[in-house]
Amino acid sequence: MPRAVVLGCTAVLATSALSACSGGSGAKADDGRGGAPAPARISVNLSGEQAEAGRPVTVELAEGTLKRVAVRDGKGGTLDGAVSPDGRRWTSTRPAAPGTSYTVEARDDKGGTASKRFATAKPEKINKLTLAPGKNATVGIAHPLSVVFDNPVKNKAEVERRLKVTTSHRTTGSWGWVKDYSGRDRVDWRPKSYWKPGTKATLKAELNGVDSGGARGWFVRDYTTTLTVGRNQLVKVDLDAHRLTLLRDGAEVRSLPVSGGTPGGDKRSWGGTSVLMAKEGTINMRSETVGLGDAYDKMVDSSMRLTWSGMYAHAAPWNRAFLGRANHSSGCVGMGSEDAAWLFGQAQVGDPFEITGADTKGNPEAGNGYGAWNESWADWQGRSALS
Numbered sequence: 001m002p003r004a005v006v007l008g009c010t011a012v013l014a015t016s017a018l019s020a021c022s023g024g025s026g027a028k029a030d031d032g033r034g035g036a037p038a039p040a041r042i043s044v045n046l047s048g049e050q051a052e053a054g055r056p057v058t059v060e061l062a063e064g065t066l067k068r069v070a071v072r073d074g075k076g077g078t079l080d081g082a083v084s085p086d087g088r089r090w091t092s093t094r095p096a097a098p099g100t101s102y103t104v105e106a107r108d109d110k111g112g113t114a115s116k117r118f119a120t121a122k123p124e125k126i127n128k129l130t131l132a133p134g135k136n137a138t139v140g141i142a143h144p145l146s147v148v149f150d151n152p153v154k155n156k157a158e159v160e161r162r163l164k165v166t167t168s169h170r171t172t173g174s175w176g177w178v179k180d181y182s183g184r185d186r187v188d189w190r191p192k193s194y195w196k197p198g199t200k201a202t203l204k205a206e207l208n209g210v211d212s213g214g215a216r217g218w219f220v221r222d223y224t225t226t227l228t229v230g231r232n233q234l235v236k237v238d239l240d241a242h243r244l245t246l247l248r249d250g251a252e253v254r255s256l257p258v259s260g261g262t263p264g265g266d267k268r269s270w271g272g273t274s275v276l277m278a279k280e281g282t283i284n285m286r287s288e289t290v291g292l293g294d295a296y297d298k299m300v301d302s303s304m305r306l307t308w309s310g311m312y313a314h315a316a317p318w319n320r321a322f323l324g325r326a327n328h329s330s331g332c333v334g335m336g337s338e339d340a341a342w343l344f345g346q347a348q349v350g351d352p353f354e355i356t357g358a359d360t361k362g363n364p365e366a367g368n369g370y371g372a373w374n375e376s377w378a379d380w381q382g383r384s385a386l387s
Contacts, residue, residue, distance in 0.1 A: 037111035040064070044104050046096060046118045053098035053120040053218065054211045057081070059090040065109040066090055074101040097209035098123040098218045127151045127217035131203065131225040133349070138230045141194040142275045143350025144370055145203045145227070149185045154213030156187075156385035162207050165189050168200040176375075176383030178367040181308035190372045190380065194352065195229040202226045230348050235276075235313075237333055239269060239357025242324045244313070244333065246346060253346070256339040257324025259316065261331040263359035269331050271360030274306040275370035276313075276351045279344060285312075302340035306333075306353055307369040313353065315340035327359070 041062035046052065057079060059069050065087035071079040079102070081092040087109075096102060099122040105115045132146040133139050145165060153159050160175050167173075173191040180186040189203070203226070207219035233248040239260040246253040261269035280303045301315040316323070316334025323336060333355075335343070352373065363374040372380055381387055 037113075040106055040108040040110075040112035040114040042104075042106050042114045042116070044116050044118065046102075046120070047116075049119045050121045051096065051118045053100075053123070054095045054209055056095055057092040057102070057104070059104060059106055061088050061106070061108055064112075066106060067109050068105075068107045070105045072103050072105075073097070094206065095209035096120050097220060099220065123218040123220060125151070125215065125217035126220055127153070127212045129205065129207075129219075129223060131205070131223055133225065133227050135225050136228075137226075138228045138348070140276065140348040140350030140352065141197065141229060141232055141234070142273070142352035142370065142373060143195075143227065143229075144188040144190040144275075144372060145201065145225070146186065146188045146370070147203075147205065148180050148182070149212070151212060151216045152214070153185045154216060155211060156185075158210060159207065159212070159219075160187065160385045162205065162210055163187070163189070164204045164206060166202050166204075168198075169196050171195065171199060171201070174377075174381045174384055175386075176366070176372060176380045177385060178365075178372075178383065180367045181365075181369070186367055188366075188370065188372055190370075192377050194234075197229050197232040199229040200226065201229075230350075233346075233348065233351055235343075235347070235351060235353045237313075237353060237355040237357075239271075239327055239355065239360065242326065244335065244343070246343065254342070256335050256343065258333050258335045259319050259322040259325070259329050260327040260333055260355075260357060261329050261360075263327055266361075267330045268359055268361040269327070269329075269333060269355060269357070270307060270309075270311050270362070270364045271355050271357060272363030272371070273373040274311065274353045274355065274364060275373070276347055276349055276353065277305045277307075277369055278349060279304050279347065280312075281344075301337060302344040304344060304347060305369075307364050307371075309364065309368050311364075313340070313343065327357070 043060045045058045057071050066083050069090040079092040081090050083090050098120050101119040103117050107113050128150045130148045171191050173189050175187050175189050177187050205223040208222050210219045236245045243255050244258045245255040261267045282301050283303045285300045286297045303312050303314040311331055313333040315337040317337045319334050322328040364371040366372050
């Protein structure tokens, strides 16, 4: 730990700085002896131009009581904090970020002031993240709040503590760490049960100044995303009956004939619950990308992605002889062109697809799309680094 530096600040601070620290008018205080107040004597735990990042800033007063402390960075941001019950120590609630200069200004109960400047060392490696859904998205009742990290996260508990979720309906939920299908670390926040329609949720990832751990990089900014839950609807797919049914508010809207994955091998469909990840429209599908050789290479309409491993619901007019009769696809849920276009228009990203059938290939992993709903609530809570 760097040696504490004791400051005897004799320079008069600018009026604006005094106002920011004290909330007063900037008038001179009387120390009871008819003169200007004596300078405050403070020590700050971080000093110099290469101070250690990732630690809270602490300010200690040699004598008297701290009345105000302000810690500002070079961009005008501040570190919030609190004074100890005895009034002698102030500690920031968040750590000092790497590669950042800070100015500390303090005032004691006698009107004395002091200031100090320090800068933290620049990070050798930075970790970034991607949030889903994007800002101000409207999603279905099964979409989680999801964070994917560019680099591995060793300090999972510390990172999770900095992820703050607020909801308009006091929704009960939990973070769970998974391995994304890309191989990267990912943490999802899912409700205990499907979202209540109309719920608004905000995720604030207050990660600036947090170390990923194990030389995996520092976080150097905060992130925020929001979602609003849309219609209460879900899709039930019965591969034994070869039917897909859209339900809204618990009532059937429409039932469509479909054909799922061919039984008995790698072409079987996933069962369990998958979540509509994206409405991709007309895309090129090639069997090589999902490990099925050169079986197909075609443009496919009304494509709705359900897993990262390549399961979609989509138009399959070439398979019309099997729609509603037999499962004869390469793993996707296919339907007629008009039916698929209708479902594409009705579906919301985040709608759950609950898929049943005697010959599915089990449930997708939690990181293969948004497969968290295939785990019990207790098992999902067990994935939290804070459990």
